[in-house]
Amino acid sequence: MDFLVNWLANVPGFAVPFALAALGLIVCEKSGVLNLGAEGYMLAGAMAGAGAMLSLDVHPLVALGIAALFSALLSLLFALLVITLRVNQVISGLVIVFFAQGLTALIATSQGWTNRSFSGLGELNFGPLSTLPVVGRIFFQQDIVVYLTVLVFAVTVHVLRATHVGMRLRAVGENPEAADAAGIPVGLYRLGAVVVGCMLIGLAGGYLTVAVSKIWVDGMSGGRGWIAIALVIFARWQPWSALAGAVIFGCIEALIPRMAAIGLQLPQYFVLMLPYVVTLGVMVWTSLSASRHSGQPGALGQPFVREERR
Amino acid sequence: MGMTRLSSTLAWGLALSVVPAVIHAEPFKLEGDPNPALVIFSQKNDGGWSQSLDEARAKVEKELGITIPVVENVPENATAIRPAVELFIDRGSNIIIGSAFGYSDTFLELAKQYPNVAFINPAGTTNAANLQSIYGRTYESQYLCGMAAGALSKSGKIGFVAANPFGLVNWTVNAYALGAQKINPDATVTVVFTGAWNDPVKERAATEALIEQGIDVVGQHVDSPTPQIVAQEKGVYGTGHHRDLSEFSTATQCSSVWVWDKYLTPTIQKIAAGEWETSPYGAFLSIKEGGTDIACCGDAVSEDVKKQIMDERQAIIDGKQVYAGPLSDRDGKERVKEGEVLSDADLWGMDWYVKGVISQQ
Numbered sequence: 001m002d003f004l005v006n007w008l009a010n011v012p013g014f015a016v017p018f019a020l021a022a023l024g025l026i027v028c029e030k031s032g033v034l035n036l037g038a039e040g041y042m043l044a045g046a047m048a049g050a051g052a053m054l055s056l057d058v059h060p061l062v063a064l065g066i067a068a069l070f071s072a073l074l075s076l077l078f079a080l081l082v083i084t085l086r087v088n089q090v091i092s093g094l095v096i097v098f099f100a101q102g103l104t105a106l107i108a109t110s111q112g113w114t115n116r117s118f119s120g121l122g123e124l125n126f127g128p129l130s131t132l133p134v135v136g137r138i139f140f141q142q143d144i145v146v147y148l149t150v151l152v153f154a155v156t157v158h159v160l161r162a163t164h165v166g167m168r169l170r171a172v173g174e175n176p177e178a179a180d181a182a183g184i185p186v187g188l189y190r191l192g193a194v195v196v197g198c199m200l201i202g203l204a205g206g207y208l209t210v211a212v213s214k215i216w217v218d219g220m221s222g223g224r225g226w227i228a229i230a231l232v233i234f235a236r237w238q239p240w241s242a243l244a245g246a247v248i249f250g251c252i253e254a255l256i257p258r259m260a261a262i263g264l265q266l267p268q269y270f271v272l273m274l275p276y277v278v279t280l281g282v283m284v285w286t287s288l289s290a291s292r293h294s295g296q297p298g299a300l301g302q303p304f305v306r307e308e309r310r
Numbered sequence: 311m312g313m314t315r316l317s318s319t320l321a322w323g324l325a326l327s328v329v330p331a332v333i334h335a336e337p338f339k340l341e342g343d344p345n346p347a348l349v350i351f352s353q354k355n356d357g358g359w360s361q362s363l364d365e366a367r368a369k370v371e372k373e374l375g376i377t378i379p380v381v382e383n384v385p386e387n388a389t390a391i392r393p394a395v396e397l398f399i400d401r402g403s404n405i406i407i408g409s410a411f412g413y414s415d416t417f418l419e420l421a422k423q424y425p426n427v428a429f430i431n432p433a434g435t436t437n438a439a440n441l442q443s444i445y446g447r448t449y450e451s452q453y454l455c456g457m458a459a460g461a462l463s464k465s466g467k468i469g470f471v472a473a474n475p476f477g478l479v480n481w482t483v484n485a486y487a488l489g490a491q492k493i494n495p496d497a498t499v500t501v502v503f504t505g506a507w508n509d510p511v512k513e514r515a516a517t518e519a520l521i522e523q524g525i526d527v528v529g530q531h532v533d534s535p536t537p538q539i540v541a542q543e544k545g546v547y548g549t550g551h552h553r554d555l556s557e558f559s560t561a562t563q564c565s566s567v568w569v570w571d572k573y574l575t576p577t578i579q580k581i582a583a584g585e586w587e588t589s590p591y592g593a594f595l596s597i598k599e600g601g602t603d604i605a606c607c608g609d610a611v612s613e614d615v616k617k618q619i620m621d622e623r624q625a626i627i628d629g630k631q632v633y634a635g636p637l638s639d640r641d642g643k644e645r646v647k648e649g650e651v652l653s654d655a656d657l658w659g660m661d662w663y664v665k666g667v668i669s670q671q
Contacts (some may be wrong), residue, residue, distance in 0.1 A: 004520070006522045009548050010515070078323060105353065105383070112355070114355060115356065115558070117539045117559075213511045214539070215510045215515055215534065215535075216510075216535075217510055218356075219508070220509065220510055222512070231362055256515075257516040258519045260516070260519070260669070260670045261500060262523060263668035266670050270504040271670065281543060
């Protein structure tokens with residue numbers, strides 16, 4: 001029972017980075033811009049969050065804001081490449097990853113942020129609720145971002161589904177020519193989607209350092225951005241499915257060290273492989289399942305040039 | 311063309327793998343005064359492995375009255391290593407000190423190409439007349455840290471966060487358990503492998519999971535100090551690796567540390583004097599030879615225990631073996647016979663755990 005409570009209580013901390021990053025990717029890709037740079041934006045956010053905690057001595061929530069802003073700043077470079085200059089989106093996304101790896105290592109080293117711990121974001125206290133057996137630990141002893149994540153998802157879903165802005169954004173992603181003919185500024189919508197999406201991914205990275213590890217080391221996103229990309233495909237660009245996927249991954253990540261700590265006899269490398277096997281599995285399932293509609297935006301990955309024939 | 315290219319590559323590869331065992335006939339001769347340079351694969355202030363090398367560099371500079379230039383962030387591939395090393399050689403360096411397993415092959419090629427330059431590569435695997443790979447017998451220092459852990463643990467349940475289960479990690483885990491059991495024969499060591507050398511998120515999760523299971527001291531063989539920081543947060547003790555991690559956490563009571571300067575200073579002097587002879591199997595350094603040692607102990611370790619640890623350290627310097635027989639693994643299979651000592655080859659291939667080690671697999 002203790003095992004179950006400890007396990008489940010630790011799931012949100014692991015799920016939040018996946019969830020926010022996946023949501024950011026969905027926002028970006030709904031506008032038709034393929035974003036493979038998630039790993040890079042997470043690193044940027046993680047470094048900026050840790051740096052803000054260490055050098056500016058700000059409140060953890062402010063540090064998370066700085067993480068999101070720094071990632072947004074980096075995304076302007078990506079937007080310049082893929083929207084203005086219409087460079088191949090796959091290549092540009094990968095370039096951002098390598099650029100961010102170098103940039104974050106350079107900044108963190110020159111500022112002396114590497115390997116320095118800070119207090120970070122603490123858990124909320126709901127008084128008597130937090131001390132309830134079982135549910136108290138799981139639902140009422142989490143940090144504020146866990147609850148905000150659910151709110152952010154609800155708001156994003158609402159905006160995408162039921163507002164003019166959201167519908168235009170999706171139109172730009174499905175058929176930019178038609179959207180253009182209808183008078184929607186395609187480039188502007190794509191820019192907005194890239195910046196907002198990358199802010200969310202940067203927030204996911206910031207959460208990794210500010211709330212989870214409370215320390216920065218080079219390259220610490222550790223492939224989580226790539227898993228978020230797979231999550232988006234698995235979720236067919238549906239935010240709530242992405243949240244569910246993130247929770248599944250959070251369950252696995254929280255379970256792995258706990259199985260080892262009780263000495264459960266399972267092959268080490270098999271267990272470490274689990275998240276990736278699940279990723280592969282769901283991708284195969286997605287492509288084989290009865291519904292042929294993958295949910296992928298129609299113009300994903302295609303630069304928009306007015307009047308150009310496809 | 312493709313085939314010819316392939317076969318010539320193979321022939322070259324075979325030649326390389328055979329040569330080091332053959333040539334170590336005469337000592338290496340250095341031209342001019344020793345002029346070392348250090349090439350680091352990651353950032354030099356990484357808080358662990360690389361920083362220990364950079365700190366050793368500063369000590370060697372002081373002891374020998376020389377300046378040792380250093381370059382950091384040279385990735386582990388030939389296209390990055392070669393220009394960095396050749397630039398140093400062009401500028402007059404005649405002793406090149408590396409820092410990584412991934413430098414092994416390129417250093418061997420460079421050693422062939424520059425027979426008048428001496429190469430030393432910590433964590434490397436290749437050797438030649440002018441190339442020596444070095445590593446520390448970290449099981450000696452981790453055994454001593456294990457003693458501290460055994461004394462500090464009230465529950466007798468000790469945790470250990472490690473990267474990947476293979477020889478040089480497994481020997482620290484086993485030695486840690488043997489050290490703990492020297493103080494408390496019933497002590498257990500539960501080890502969680504994170505599968506990564508430097509992932510603070512996984513290290514934190516592993517440490518928290520161990521503490522949830524009731525462990526009250528946590529040892530480590532990963533690169534970041536995260537387990538020590540979590541130990542401090544949760545009010546348990548810890549022991550570190552690579553460097554004295556009490557710098558990062560008040561929980562840290564003992565650390566297995568690298569003391570490369572104790573090897574590098576006399577070795578550079580030997581190279582200068584023309585007395586340097588490399589071993590075809592690499593230099594595997596004990597506490598006595600410099601390479602590994604302990605930073606001990608924190609205030610939580612009693613004077614009595616501290617004395618026991620330091621006595622044991624002296625015994626190891628005087629020849630006591632951590633992996634002396636009779637020694638069986640946790641399944642009861644005899645691994646070292648009475649009166650024998652585990653061979654170096656068996657150490658590098660260690661894939662078993664002693665009694666009291668709890669792990670997956």
